[in-house]
Amino acid sequence: MNYASADIVPINRIPVVDISGLRDGTDSAAVAKALIAASQNPGFIYVRGHGIPDDLIDAARAAAFRFFRQDETAKEAVRVSKSHRGWLSQGGAKMQDGAKPDLKESFIWGFEDQAGETPLDHELRGPNRWPDSVPELHGLAMRYFEEAHTVARDLMRGFAKGLGLSEEFFLKSCDVPLSRASFVWYPQQDASLGEDQFGVGPHTDFGVLTVLCQDDVGGLQVQDVSGAWIEAPPIEGTLVVNVGDLLARWTNNLCKSTPHRVVNRSNRERLSLVLAFDPDPQTMIDQRAVFGPDHEPSAEPITCGDYLSWRFAKAFDYRNRESDQKSDRGDGKTGD
Numbered sequence: 001m002n003y004a005s006a007d008i009v010p011i012n013r014i015p016v017v018d019i020s021g022l023r024d025g026t027d028s029a030a031v032a033k034a035l036i037a038a039s040q041n042p043g044f045i046y047v048r049g050h051g052i053p054d055d056l057i058d059a060a061r062a063a064a065f066r067f068f069r070q071d072e073t074a075k076e077a078v079r080v081s082k083s084h085r086g087w088l089s090q091g092g093a094k095m096q097d098g099a100k101p102d103l104k105e106s107f108i109w110g111f112e113d114q115a116g117e118t119p120l121d122h123e124l125r126g127p128n129r130w131p132d133s134v135p136e137l138h139g140l141a142m143r144y145f146e147e148a149h150t151v152a153r154d155l156m157r158g159f160a161k162g163l164g165l166s167e168e169f170f171l172k173s174c175d176v177p178l179s180r181a182s183f184v185w186y187p188q189q190d191a192s193l194g195e196d197q198f199g200v201g202p203h204t205d206f207g208v209l210t211v212l213c214q215d216d217v218g219g220l221q222v223q224d225v226s227g228a229w230i231e232a233p234p235i236e237g238t239l240v241v242n243v244g245d246l247l248a249r250w251t252n253n254l255c256k257s258t259p260h261r262v263v264n265r266s267n268r269e270r271l272s273l274v275l276a277f278d279p280d281p282q283t284m285i286d287q288r289a290v291f292g293p294d295h296e297p298s299a300e301p302i303t304c305g306d307y308l309s310w311r312f313a314k315a316f317d318y319r320n321r322e323s324d325q326k327s328d329r330g331d332g333k334t335g336d
Ligand SMILES: O=C(O)CCC(=O)C(=O)O
Pocket: 184, 200, 205, 210, 212, 214, 220, 260, 261, 262, 272, 274, 334, 335, 336
């Protein structure tokens, strides 16, 4: 038995883009151009100059490790809710038929206001579930959420500018975003588990944009346009950003949502911090707003909230809902 294999290719297959000039406005046009080029191929980007403080990342990671390393009983206390908040145990997301369950566990949380309240306007959000057993997790996770969300907003300004739209195009309704974040924990994975065993199996992300902070363990693999799997190894000081299915839909597939997976071949546990960026639930995802009123949309307009509800319903067993008949490229598999 062996691990799922991926070509080791030069890192420049996935470009590194420094976004400092976008954040401070000194070079936003060049950064925007680089972001759009990378989003077309391969749909993955290493982002440098993102501004998230290293000490926050370290502290959030340490708290997440304390959470995951507990026994199941402590984690059960915050088991994932219907509104997708809390601890998702191994195998909690629906597998492709016959596929082995993913090895990962996740802890998921989302937007809350200054008073710690979450709006209850959409089925995919509800009160965050903070563990009493790791009290520092709440503050660190929310600080990380804010910081990563700021990066996502900056990037969305860059994407809009690169597409020739007003910089705020993707952020017009983003006051109470459906964005969610997760810590994703991958145990060490023995080769004897076989080539069809993954930390997280091949999938595309559902939402608009994913901002991933991986650690130094490695194991992320990305499928290039020819179908080959390539490694996306950790590069110090960078985040990995990828286009999700909803941005691909919004841009008529100009920006590509690329399949990816994780195989942890190290002899260490791996931990990722993931922000899935999405705007407010009522945001209309309509290609004509991007390409003009004469554009013939390749996908019908849909609100962000309805789209995510449909995709989540297909993907998560615990939500116990039937999928509908709408067509899309998704296979029901998710990284969330
Ligand atoms: O942990 C990683 O490197 C990838 C995680 C991922 O693909 C996801 O959460 O959607």
